[in-house]
Every structure is written in structure tokens, then in C-alpha cells.
Amino acid sequence: MSGAFDPELWRRDFPVLKRQVHGKPLVYFDNANTAQKPQVVIDAVEGYYRDYTANVARAVHSLGEQATAAYEGARDKLARFLNAGSRDQLVFTSGTTQAINLVAYSYALPRLQPGDEILVTQMEHHANIVPWQLVAARTGATVKAAPITPEGELMLDRFEAMLTPAVKLAAVAHVSNVIGTVNPVAQIARLCRSRGVPLLVDGSQACPHQRVDLQAIGCDFYAMTGHKLFGPTGTGALWARREHLQAMPPFFGGGEMIRTVSFDGTVFADPPHKFEAGTPNIAGFIGLGAAVDYIEGIGLERIQAYESELLAYATDALLGVPGLRLFGRAAHKAAVLSFLVEGVHAHDLATLLDHEGVAVRSGHHCAHPLMQFFGVPATARASLAFYNTREEVDAFVRALDKVRKLLA
Numbered sequence: 589m590s591g592a593f594d595p596e597l598w599r600r601d602f603p604v605l606k607r608q609v610h611g612k613p614l615v616y617f618d619n620a621n622t623a624q625k626p627q628v629v630i631d632a633v634e635g636y637y638r639d640y641t642a643n644v645a646r647a648v649h650s651l652g653e654q655a656t657a658a659y660e661g662a663r664d665k666l667a668r669f670l671n672a673g674s675r676d677q678l679v680f681t682s683g684t685t686q687a688i689n690l691v692a693y694s695y696a697l698p699r700l701q702p703g704d705e706i707l708v709t710q711m712e713h714h715a716n717i718v719p720w721q722l723v724a725a726r727t728g729a730t731v732k733a734a735p736i737t738p739e740g741e742l743m744l745d746r747f748e749a750m751l752t753p754a755v756k757l758a759a760v761a762h763v764s765n766v767i768g769t770v771n772p773v774a775q776i777a778r779l780c781r782s783r784g785v786p787l788l789v790d791g792s793q794a795c796p797h798q799r800v801d802l803q804a805i806g807c808d809f810y811a812m813t814g815h816k817l818f819g820p821t822g823t824g825a826l827w828a829r830r831e832h833l834q835a836m837p838p839f840f841g842g843g844e845m846i847r848t849v850s851f852d853g854t855v856f857a858d859p860p861h862k863f864e865a866g867t868p869n870i871a872g873f874i875g876l877g878a879a880v881d882y883i884e885g886i887g888l889e890r891i892q893a894y895e896s897e898l899l900a901y902a903t904d905a906l907l908g909v910p911g912l913r914l915f916g917r918a919a920h921k922a923a924v925l926s927f928l929v930e931g932v933h934a935h936d937l938a939t940l941l942d943h944e945g946v947a948v949r950s951g952h953h954c955a956h957p958l959m960q961f962f963g964v965p966a967t968a969r970a971s972l973a974f975y976n977t978r979e980e981v982d983a984f985v986r987a988l989d990k991v992r993k994l995l996a
Contacts (some may be wrong), residue, residue, distance in 0.1 A: 593894040598886065599975045601626040612945025615980045615987075620765050620793060620924055620971030621949050623818045625879070632878035633820060636871045644870055645844055645861075659870050662877030663860075669880045670810070671801045672827050679833070679860040680868060683824035684792045685715040687811035688759070690826055690863060691788055692719035694836040695809075696757055702728030707750055707758040707785075710736045710961050711769060714954040716759050716790045729756070733957065740767040740916035747776070751783050758787045762794035766953045766969065767916025768899075768924030770794075777806040786832070792816055796973070797895055797922045799888045802827055819879035820872035826863075833859035840865040891974045898972055899923040902981045909988050915962055923972035926953075929988065932995050934966040940994065941968075944987035 599605050602624045607614050616624060636658065642651035644659045667675040681687040696706070706720045710733050720731045734747040742760070751758070758780050762773050773789050780787040788809035794800055796817045802810055809832070814823030828836075838845055838856055842865035847855040856862040883891070902925060906912055911930035929937055938950035949969045952959045959965060970984065 593890050593974075595894070595975050595977050598626075599977075601628070601882075602975055603627060603630070605975060609945045609947070610943050612943075613983075615946040615976075615983050617970040617972060617976065617980070617984060618947045618949050619796075619973040619976075620816070620969065622815045622821065623796060623973055624975070625818055625820070625875075626882050628882050629819060629875045629878045633871045633875040636874050643867055655870055658874045658877070659868070662873045662880070665877045665880045666825060669800075669884065670795075670812070670827060671803050673803055674830070676859055677827055677830055677833065679826045679828070679863045680873060681811075681824045681826055682822050682869065683813040683815070684790060684811040687809075687824055687826035688715055688788065688790065689719045690839045691809050691811075691828070692723045694839045694863075695786075695832060696720070697723045697726065698837070700724065700727035700729040700756060703754060704729040704756045705752070705754040706731045707734060707747070707755045708732070709734045709742055709747070709760050709771075711740065711742070711764045711767065711958050712759070712761055712955070713765050713790065713792070714956070716761060716788075717957070720757075720759065736769075736961065739918055740764065740769045740921075741918045742769070742771055744772070744775070744779075748779050751779060751785055753783075755783075755785050758785050760787070760789060762789050762791045762800070763797070763922045764916070764924070764955075764958075765793050766924070766926050766955045766958050766967070767918065768793075768921035768971075769916060769918040770798075770920040770922060772920075773807065774805050780808075781806065793922060793924070796883075797888075798892045808832060814872065814876040814879070817876070817879055818883065819876035820869070822869045823872040823876045830859070833863075836863075838862050838865070842866045886974065894974055895923040895972060898976060898978065898981070899925075901978055902970070902972065902984075905981055905985045906988075909985060909992070911992065912988070915964075915967055925970045925972075926967040927970070928964065928967055929992055932992070934968045936995070937968045937991060940991040941984075941987050944983075944990065946984050946987045 604624050640651045640654040642655040644656040663675050735743050777787050786808040789807045791812045795812045810827040815821040845862045845865040913928050915926040934950040951966050
């Protein structure tokens with residue numbers, strides 16, 4: 589779709605953006621936590637429950653066939669969206685957390701030995717730290733973190749130096765959920781590949797905001813979450829190289845991940861289904877397919893360009909607020925702004941902003957090590973999406989001024 593980007597056009601598609609909070613128009617700046625859902629996604633979920641509720645891959649009746657077609661159709665859409673190479677390389681999960689745990693327990697755990705290392709970075713979400721710590725504790729391996737600069741950029745030279753022969757897996761965020769830093773994952777993948785180190789990329793915060801081309805990135809594993817991509821909660825996917833999926837044992841056992849079962853043993857289904865035991869979140873993935881269609885209809889390149897402009901506008905506006913400290917000033921970053929106002933706790937700040945209709949997140953953002961790096965217990969975080977506007981940024985700054993003066 590050509591022409592100037594008009595966020596007001598897309599705002600009409602999101603019912604929740606029409607509501608008020610505490611008598612004020614809602615300014616939703618918590619998109620890194622979860623994104624709002626367009627009406628087409630809501631309709632897709634409702635349509636499944638209203639018109640053709642049935643289990644998938646189990647029934648030959650019409651409802652079952654329709655549900656299976658819609659569910660597996662979502663896999664096709666997501667594979668094209670990510671340039672996955674093959675739909676069979678996409679394992680549906682409940683989100684990035686499950687996807688990373690699948691790699692930790694099915695791929696890493698059987699391979700790790702005492703003295704081995706898993707390399708992450710200081711900016712990782714807990715979901716890209718804790719699973720590695722759990723499998724490391726069971727195997728005698730250790731988890732090490734590559735440092736970042738005060739601006740929040742990965743020290744790539746230090747990361748490269750830490751890629752020693754002891755490293756058996758590396759795991760990095762594509763985009764930081766706290767400070768928005770966009771890591772050069774294709775370059776990181778080349779460094780890892782040259783040393784024979786498999787790389788997992790946490791793509792939770794990248795997929796909603798920029799084009800993700802898995803063939804161009806060249807990683808071994810890529811995890812993503814549906815609810816940040818304007819789809820339903822409880823949806824996500826793990827992409828992996830075909831040879832990894834074929835070699836990995838199942839993480840869960842049960843129905844539909846088998847070819848044959850006897851008391852003498854089980855022959856498992858081919859990937860991705862051997863990792864998808866039990867009845868899945870059918871409605872959720874049908875909704876995720878609708879979300880992918882919706883985003884593709886707008887155009888990720890247009891979304892990224894607009895959000896970059898909005899980020900620059902919001903950054904300038906926040907820097908003009910007296911006593912405000914902004915965390916993370918990487919040269920390449922997504923529309924995420926973590927901040928504190930002098931003398932105001934992050935939780936108090938978020939609570940009072942809510943009374944002005946502004947929704948931001950406060951806390952450690954599931955990134956304790958990053959908070960420790962910055963020397964703070966918590967921050968407030970404003971995270972933007974393509975349906976946010978400059979007028980909302982202005983309202984946000986006015987609310988900040990009001991809160992700051994109230995607590996002065």
C-alpha cells in the first residue's frame with residue numbers, strides 16, 4: 589500500500605484504542621509487553637469457536653477438515669512471513685519461552701558436558717537466561733554473558749573473543765525488550781557459524797517491528813511470540829534448521845506427535861509435529877494467521893519507517909523533561925524507551941501515569957541482569973507501535989510533567 593503512513597487509519601481497526609481509562613483517552617504504550625489485537629484477529633478467533641470448532645488432524649468430518657486447514661494455513665502464512673524456507677521447520681509453541689525451553693531440553697541438554705559454556709548477552713530477557721541455567725546446572729556447563737556498552741550496544745568484539753571452543757551454544761536477543769537495541773544478528777550468526785557454534789535468536793521483539801528474513805540471518809534457531817505480533821496470547825513458534833529438528837528428541841509426549849505406538853516402543857512423527865503433542869491452541873493460531881495477513885497488508889517496511897520517526901519524536905520529547913534519565917541510546921534500536929524520573933519510583937510513576945490514561949510498564953522487565961548493569965532496581969518503559977501517534981506522545985509528556993510536579 590503506497591502513500592504517507594496514517595496511523596489514524598489503522599487505529600480504527602483496534603477496538604480497545606477507542607476506550608477511556610480513568611476518564612482519559614487511552615494512550616497504550618505497553619506494546620513490548622503485549623500488543624493490542626485488530627478486529628480481524630478477534631473475528632478469526634470468534635469465527636472458529638462460533639462456526640467450526642473441532643480438533644485438528646483427528647477428524648475427517650467437515651468441521652475437522654476446516655479447522656485443520658485454517659490451523660495449518662497459519663503455519664504456511666508464518667513460514668512465508670519469516671522466509672522460513674519450509675513450513676516443516678516451524679514448530680508451533682505457546683510462545684518464545686516454550687520455544688527456548690524446547691531447544692534447551694531437547695537440543696542442548698543431551699549435548700552439554702562439564703566445562704561446556706553457553707554464551708548469552710547482558711541484555712537478555714529471563715526467558716533467554718533461565719532455561720540455559722537450568723540445563724547447565726544438570727550437566728556441569730556454565731552460562732556466560734557478553735558485555736554491553738553504557739549506551740546499551742553489544743560489544744561485538746568481546747562477544748567474538750568469548751566464542752571459545754568451550755562454547756557449545758550462543759543465544760542472543762534480536763531486539764532488547766528493555767532498551768530496544770537491535771543486535772546485528774546476521775553478523776553474529778556468521779561469527780558463530782565460523783566457529784561451529786549453533787546460535788539461537790530470541791525474536792520476540794523483532795517480528796512486530798521489522799522484516800525478519802531467516803534465510804538471510806543464518807541462525808540455527810529462531811524463537812518468536814504471537815501476542816506481540818498483534819495475535820492471540822498462547823501462540824508462538826520455534827524455527828530451526830532441518831537437521832536439528834530431525835536429530836532432536838521430542839520434548840513432550842502424547843497424541844499426534846507419533847506415527848505408531850506399541851508397548852514395545854514408539855515411532856515419532858516427522859518435524860514439526862513430533863514436537864506438538866496434544867490439542868494445540870487452535871483458535872489462537874488461526875488468529876495469529878489473521879494477524880500475519882493484517883501486518884502484511886500494511887507492510888512491515890512502512891511500519892518500521894513510521895515507528896523510527898515516532899521513536900525519534902518521542903526521544904526528543906522525553907529528553908526535554910527535567911530530571912528524566914533515558915536508558916539505552918544504541919544507534920540501531922526499536923521504538924522502546926526505558927526511563928526514570930529523578931525522585932520517583934518506577935512503580936509510582938506508572939501508577940500515576942495510568943490515572944492520566946497512559947499505560948506504560950514498570951519493573952525489571954524480566955531482565956534483572958540488565959537492571960543491575962544500569963544500577964537501578966526498575967525502570968518505566970514506554971513501547972510504541974504503528975497505531976501510536978505524535979499526539980499520544982505529547983499527551984504522555986504532559987502526563988509526565990503533571991506527575992513530576994505532583995511529586996516534587
